[in-house]
Amino acid sequence: MEQAVEIEGVSKSFGKKEVLSDISFLIGEGMIYGLIGPSGSGKTTLVKMIVGIAAPDAGAIRIFGVNVPNLELLEKVGYMAQADALYTELTGKENLDFFASLYPMKNAARKKRIAYAAGIVNLTAELGKRVSAYSGGMKRRLSLAIALVHNPKLLILDEPTVGMDPELRLSVWTELLHLKKEHGKTIIITTHVMDEAERCDIVSLVREGRILATGTPTELKQAYGAKDLEEVFLKAGRENR
Numbered sequence: 084m085e086q087a088v089e090i091e092g093v094s095k096s097f098g099k100k101e102v103l104s105d106i107s108f109l110i111g112e113g114m115i116y117g118l119i120g121p122s123g124s125g126k127t128t129l130v131k132m133i134v135g136i137a138a139p140d141a142g143a144i145r146i147f148g149v150n151v152p153n154l155e156l157l158e159k160v161g162y163m164a165q166a167d168a169l170y171t172e173l174t175g176k177e178n179l180d181f182f183a184s185l186y187p188m189k190n191a192a193r194k195k196r197i198a199y200a201a202g203i204v205n206l207t208a209e210l211g212k213r214v215s216a217y218s219g220g221m222k223r224r225l226s227l228a229i230a231l232v233h234n235p236k237l238l239i240l241d242e243p244t245v246g247m248d249p250e251l252r253l254s255v256w257t258e259l260l261h262l263k264k265e266h267g268k269t270i271i272i273t274t275h276v277m278d279e280a281e282r283c284d285i286v287s288l289v290r291e292g293r294i295l296a297t298g299t300p301t302e303l304k305q306a307y308g309a310k311d312l313e314e315v316f317l318k319a320g321r322e323n324r
């Protein structure tokens with residue numbers, strides 16, 4: 084299997100506080116890879132370094148064999164940050180148009196991608212409204228559509244379903260699974276929600292800047308004799324104290 088992402092010995096400190104400590108792992112192409120961990124464990128910092136918007140103090144990250152950061156990767160990566168970066172005075176459609184225009188796409192293709200991305204997050208009917216009138220969940224949905232709009236090979240989603248109702252969460256997950264299965268996309272997702280972690284092919288449990296354990300949800304549950312990933316997390320955490 085080709086590696087979509089290679090992370091080698093990555094560390095990061097803010098001042099005296101080490102928030103990531105010698106992290107290494109590989110993400111195979113076509114995987115849904117979950118980074119699971121409590122608030123403050125370092126998931127967002129790690130994700131920002133994979134995207135190339137923060138630099139590690141030590142170590143290296145490669146995406147599709149290319150060292151991060153590299154402009155060549157912009158087209159290949161879709162990133163949904165935890166805080167929505169939207170133009171609130173513009174409509175949803177104008178936001179999508181703007182972000183899509185940053186990538187080389189013909190007009191007709193751009194329109195098609197915008198319609199597709201808006202449909203996935205069930206925002207088609209609201210695209211004409213200004214974002215300042217959107218709810219928190221709608222903003223999250225628009226951010227996800229923006230991450231998808233240029234048809235990237237690698238999607239990096241930082242807590243994408245926060246603020247979404249269960250029905251929409253389910254439909255987003257259905258679409259993520261479809262993107263993986265039918266289009267071979269690689270998806271990295273951070274979450275606190277354990278039933279979302281269960282849907283990932285591989286999960287890494289992150290705590291205090293370290294990876295406690297990595298495996299398929301089934302492997303992890305077997306290895307720790309646990310009934311669910313929550314229990315795996317608790318047991319792995321105790322072992323590492």
Ligand SMILES: Nc1ncnc2c1ncn2[C@@H]1O[C@H](COP(=O)(O)OP(=O)(O)OP(=O)(O)O)[C@@H](O)[C@H]1O
Nearest residue numbers: 097098102120121122123124125126127128129165
């Ligand atoms: N720019 C920064 N300056 C100083 N400290 C930071 C900065 N960014 C993150 N941190 C610290 O790094 C640690 C890890 O934060 P990070 O946001 O990566 O965690 P997280 O696992 O994504 O948490 P959450 O799920 O709440 O977003 C925290 O202690 C945080 O306070």
